[in-house]
Amino acid sequence: MKQIKVRNKAKKQFNQQFPLIHKEDLLVGETFVPANEFVEFKSEDNQFLGYGYLGSQNKGFGWVLSFKEKETITPSLIKQILVKAFNRRKHFFSDEQTTAFRLFNGEGDGFGGMTIDWYQGFLVISWYNDTIYSFKEMLLEQIKSALPEAKGIYEKRRFKDDSLPESQFVWGEEAQEPLIIKENGVSYATYLNEGLMTGIFLDQKEVRGLLGSGLANGKTLLNMFSYTGAFSVAAVSGGATQTTSVDLAKRSLEKTQEQFLVNDMDLDQQRIVVMDVFNYFKYAKKKELSYDVVVLDPPSFARNKKKTFSVAKDYSKLTTEAVEIIEPHGMLIASTNAANVSFDRFEKMVEKGITNGQRRYKPIKQFRLPEDFVVSKHFAEGNYLKVLVYEII
Incomplete structure (x- = not known):
C-alpha cells in the first residue's frame, strides 16, 4: 500500500479522528492521486495516522476511512461499515408514512465521498470524487450484498468529468417515473434519473x-x-x-x-x-x-x-x-x-x-x-x- 506523508502540524487532528484530508496537510510532492488505490497516511516523523484515499472534491483532497493500524481497507471492512449504517436506520424501513431517507451519509457513517439514499426500494448513490468512482464496481457489489432487498440502483456523479453521464441507472429494476414517495404522509413525485436532483x-x-x-x-x-x-x-x-x-x-x-x-x-x-x-x-x-x-x-x-x-x-x-x-x-x-x-x-x-x-x-x-x-x-x-x-x- 502506497504511503502518503502528512505534515506534522496536521498530525493532531488526525489523531483525534478528523477524517478530511486537505491539500495543504500533505507534504510537497505527495499530492499525486494514486489511481484506484487506497493509501496509508503517515506523519513526517513516521507515525501511523490512518488508511484512506486521495481524491479532490469541493470539501477537500481525500478521506481517512480507518484510524486503526490493524484495520486495513478491504471489501469485507467496507461491507461491515455499510451494514452498520443500514442497521442503525432499520426503524425507517418500517415507517409507511416516510418511504425515502438517507441510508448512508458519507463521512458521518465512516466513508467520505459517497452517499446513498433510499427511495421506496431504490437506491440513489452519489459519488463526490473520481477516486471513489474508480472503486465503483467493488462498492456496488458490497452495497448489493449488504442490502439485498434493494430493487434497483441509480448513480449521480457530483464531480467534473465530461466523458461520464451526470446521472444514470446502473443495476436491477428501473423505477417508474414519476416514483411517488411519501414523507410524513404527504406524497411527492420524484425522478431518479433526471439530472443531479430527484425532485425533493x-x-x-x-x-x-x-x-x-x-x-x-x-x-x-x-x-x-x-x-x-x-x-x-x-x-x-x-x-x-x-x-x-x-x-x-x-x-x-x-x-x-x-x-x-x-x-x-x-x-x-x-x-x-x-x-x-x-x-x-x-x-x-x-x-x-x-x-x-x-x-x-x-x-x-x-x-x-x-x-x-x-x-x-x-x-x-x-x-x-x-x-x-x-x-x-x-x-x-x-x-x-x-x-x-x-x-x-x-x-x-x-x-x-x-x-x-x-x-x-x-x-x-x-x-x-x-x-x-x-x-x-x-x-x-x-x-x-x-x-x-x-x-x-
Missing part, C-alpha cells in the same frame, strides 16, 4: 414536517427558491389557505403543479410564479402583497444574466427584503445548506437582515440535519444544514 431534498423533511403539522394552518405562505414546491405542498397538507411558489427556473411551474396534483390538492388556491426572487419582492411591494409565512431556502450560490447571489454575502439583504412583506406576527423560515457559513454566522446574518428591515423577531425553532443524515462527532463541519424559524413582530 431529503434533508429538509423535519422542516416540511413542521409545516405539515400546522405551522401555516389557516395562513398564507410564500415559498422562495421553491424548486418543485415541496414546502408549499407540506404547508397545504398542514392547513395553509393559499401558497405562492417562486423560482427562476421555468421547469418549476410544471414540477410544482405535479406535486400538488399527486396529493389531489386544488391548484386554484396555489400561485406558481417563474421569476427572479428579488424581482418578486419588488413586485409584491408594488402590489401591496403580504404573507403570513415566508420560506427562504436559496442555493449556496446562483447566477443569472444580471446578478450573482451567494449565501455568504447576500443572505442578510434577502432577509430584509422578505420581512418587509411578512404580516405582523408572521413567520420567517430561513434556511441554508452552505457549508462555508457557520451556524453562528448564519444566525447573525439573518437577525441583522430582520433588524435592517425595521422589524423585531422572536426565535421559535431551529433545525440541523435530521437523524438519518448522520454526522460524525469528529467532523462537525458535516452538519451543513441550518434552519431558523422566527416570529416577525
Whole structure:
C-alpha cells in the first residue's frame, strides 16, 4: 500500500479522528492521486495516522476511512461499515408514512465521498470524487450484498468529468417515473434519473414536517427558491389557505403543479410564479402583497444574466427584503445548506437582515440535519444544514 506523508502540524487532528484530508496537510510532492488505490497516511516523523484515499472534491483532497493500524481497507471492512449504517436506520424501513431517507451519509457513517439514499426500494448513490468512482464496481457489489432487498440502483456523479453521464441507472429494476414517495404522509413525485436532483431534498423533511403539522394552518405562505414546491405542498397538507411558489427556473411551474396534483390538492388556491426572487419582492411591494409565512431556502450560490447571489454575502439583504412583506406576527423560515457559513454566522446574518428591515423577531425553532443524515462527532463541519424559524413582530 502506497504511503502518503502528512505534515506534522496536521498530525493532531488526525489523531483525534478528523477524517478530511486537505491539500495543504500533505507534504510537497505527495499530492499525486494514486489511481484506484487506497493509501496509508503517515506523519513526517513516521507515525501511523490512518488508511484512506486521495481524491479532490469541493470539501477537500481525500478521506481517512480507518484510524486503526490493524484495520486495513478491504471489501469485507467496507461491507461491515455499510451494514452498520443500514442497521442503525432499520426503524425507517418500517415507517409507511416516510418511504425515502438517507441510508448512508458519507463521512458521518465512516466513508467520505459517497452517499446513498433510499427511495421506496431504490437506491440513489452519489459519488463526490473520481477516486471513489474508480472503486465503483467493488462498492456496488458490497452495497448489493449488504442490502439485498434493494430493487434497483441509480448513480449521480457530483464531480467534473465530461466523458461520464451526470446521472444514470446502473443495476436491477428501473423505477417508474414519476416514483411517488411519501414523507410524513404527504406524497411527492420524484425522478431518479433526471439530472443531479430527484425532485425533493431529503434533508429538509423535519422542516416540511413542521409545516405539515400546522405551522401555516389557516395562513398564507410564500415559498422562495421553491424548486418543485415541496414546502408549499407540506404547508397545504398542514392547513395553509393559499401558497405562492417562486423560482427562476421555468421547469418549476410544471414540477410544482405535479406535486400538488399527486396529493389531489386544488391548484386554484396555489400561485406558481417563474421569476427572479428579488424581482418578486419588488413586485409584491408594488402590489401591496403580504404573507403570513415566508420560506427562504436559496442555493449556496446562483447566477443569472444580471446578478450573482451567494449565501455568504447576500443572505442578510434577502432577509430584509422578505420581512418587509411578512404580516405582523408572521413567520420567517430561513434556511441554508452552505457549508462555508457557520451556524453562528448564519444566525447573525439573518437577525441583522430582520433588524435592517425595521422589524423585531422572536426565535421559535431551529433545525440541523435530521437523524438519518448522520454526522460524525469528529467532523462537525458535516452538519451543513441550518434552519431558523422566527416570529416577525
